[in-house]
Amino acid sequence: MKLYVIIPLWALLTFTQQASALEICACELNISEKAFPHEKLRIVETNVSDCNSNITPQKTVELESLLLGLEHRLSQLNKDVLILEKEDDGELYGVLSLYVIENEMTEIKQLIDKLNSTMQKHQILTANATKQLENLKTEMQELEKFDTMQVIKGQQAIAALKVDLRKCSEKLNTTVAPTEPPQGYPYTDLDLATDESGVWVVYTTTQDFGNLVLSKLEEGEPPTLRRTWRTSVYKRAVTNTFMACGVLYATRYINREVEEIFYSFNTVTGQEKFNIGIFMNKMSPNIQSLNYSPVDQMLHAYCDSNMVSYKVLFG
Template identity: 45%
Template sequence: MKMYVILPLWALFTVTQQKVPSDNCLCELISSDKPFPYDKLKTAQDSALSCTNTITSQKTFALDSLLLGLNRRLPQLEHDVAMLEKEDDRTLYGALSLHIIENELAEIQQMIYKLNSTTTESKHLSENMAQQLENIKKEMDELEKFDTMQVVKRQQANQRLKRDLDQCRNNGVHPPNRPTQPTGRTCPHGRFLNITGPRVQTAGEYPGSYKYGAWGRDPKPEPGKESWHWRVMLTSSNRYAHYVRLYSSLSSLIVGISVPGNVQIHPSNPTTNTIQGPNVVLYAGALYYNCYNKDAVCRFNLTSKSVTSLDLPKGTRYNSKGDFCHLEECYPYTDLDLATDESGVWVIYTTTQDFGNLLLSKVEESEPPKLGKTWRTSVYKRSVTNTFMACGVLYATRYVNKNMEEIFYSFDTMTGKENFNVGIFINKVSSDILSLNYSPVDQMLHAYCDAQMVSYKVLFELMGNNFPY
């Protein structure tokens, strides 16, 4: 009996002395591999990001634009010199032609200076980037040693296999892939690259007078009028006009000799169907403009002297309620902007239901004119100083300072794509550009700047060396 009692007590004593097990388990792992150098990876990532931020498309674009500009301007200079040698009358025409050539030489010298500085900068940039890329390559080669499972090598092998498979497929039963060709409208000149100039600057026969107006060429002239130029001046309160003034050539416009003279819409100014605002264009022998005191486009036929009109949608802003503006001022009675390009006439405006955003509509050449397809944009009209059309693309400008205007926005009517970062600058001769018209005849941009007529050359990617000036 005694042994029976002593054994349980001993067992109980032994159990109570055991340590309570813990829930945590600590293990020591010793790896034969070197620790991964995250600092080197971060350095390689930062270097790659620096290369990406340094080498931008804008820098290569600037160099391409300068080279293209010289490629276009040098043949133009040669052409102008040849024309001067051939047609020099040793009087006014010769003096004007020589003045234009002097301006062209000055611009070409400035472009060469910019090209030299840009080329030197690009050379230094290329050398620095080459060294940085070599350093990045060495860093990545070192980091690949830590890829013990060879994941990167397998990915590279898969990429090579996929490329070989695509080449085999394209060269086999399937025809080679061709770039998708855009349907419908295409621009015969290629991509819009830049603007150079001014090429022409003149006050005509009224220096300092008639601040607001417009000028240009007819993109679809009648036979015998191919070299004619036109000018509209707002002669009443800088708001209204009732005639268009014609010139037989650019030289005549520069010296202020108006032949055949004025073509009058109405003897009174302003009155029904006369011009309101500076944004007018001439197309196929007819003047398109904002009708006086109406939300409508008027078309004045210069031959028949007849006026037909096109009513714009209900809610269209007019009478200076939807003007072009910048921070310091608005340009009065610029509610409607008429524009021409390779396809015809366009009207740019805004409505109350579109909350002030730009609308673009095609004006069809019917009798009377009709409103064609309309496109809505997301750019606010009062943040824009001017617009123009080129190859079915709407371009908008904004005020930078008294010496510079920027083409900052584009809207492609073919794709519906908007671009708020066009980044093409216009050197101004005066603070305000009060109208802007593109001429598809000679790819010139005609600006009316505080009573001065100024033109700029538009550079396209595929533009030929013909200059029908």
């Protein structure tokens, strides 16, 4: 009697599949593209950040302020020398004028020294920045080689198209500028003042209803008024103004012998004070101008062709 083993068909199929799974399949992968240099890109980004932090608009403003201050002081020195040449009073006022001129020349020398030092720093900074930019340009051109899908070139083309569209839109929307300034913005009674930080302009406008307005002067063709502060003191109530350490001071007439510094405006804090209460004895009834000199910390007053100097003490 023979024994037969009957194997179902599904079992045979399962066995065959299991046997095939035991076979090992291997393939070779060849990548022709180079690995992207992420570390190099990080270094480039760091260099760009360092370059941006080294070159700031404040550095340019500092140099422009020094140039404007020097130009103003040279102009004032020329005026004072002309006055001295016309004086023939013997001794007193000629000596005072020479003292003022000496202080102005000292201040001019200090400005020139600071200007030379600042320009040397700027020249070094410009040379370093130029070299950095050339290196960055070369490195970015090398990194662009990894842009196989031309994404960067596409973005550059889109940016160029946006610039062209903006220029075209500006031409279409251009209107003829008025030949005369609009009524209600013209400046009136402009006065120049200088202190340690540069040149200031004190004025008023009809828009400000006659109140004092203070602006920092920026060099240009023509010069422009940059940052502006508006005060609440009426200009016609003020006889003179001067700047010291970024603070605007205003005086008023008390009588023929006394003038009062009654008002101040701090450009840093924006704080106004109407109760300064500093009184000055005058040699003449009228003070034509006041000028603070940071060199000797003296306030020089010009009264009816006479000059009086006051020592300034800061609390």
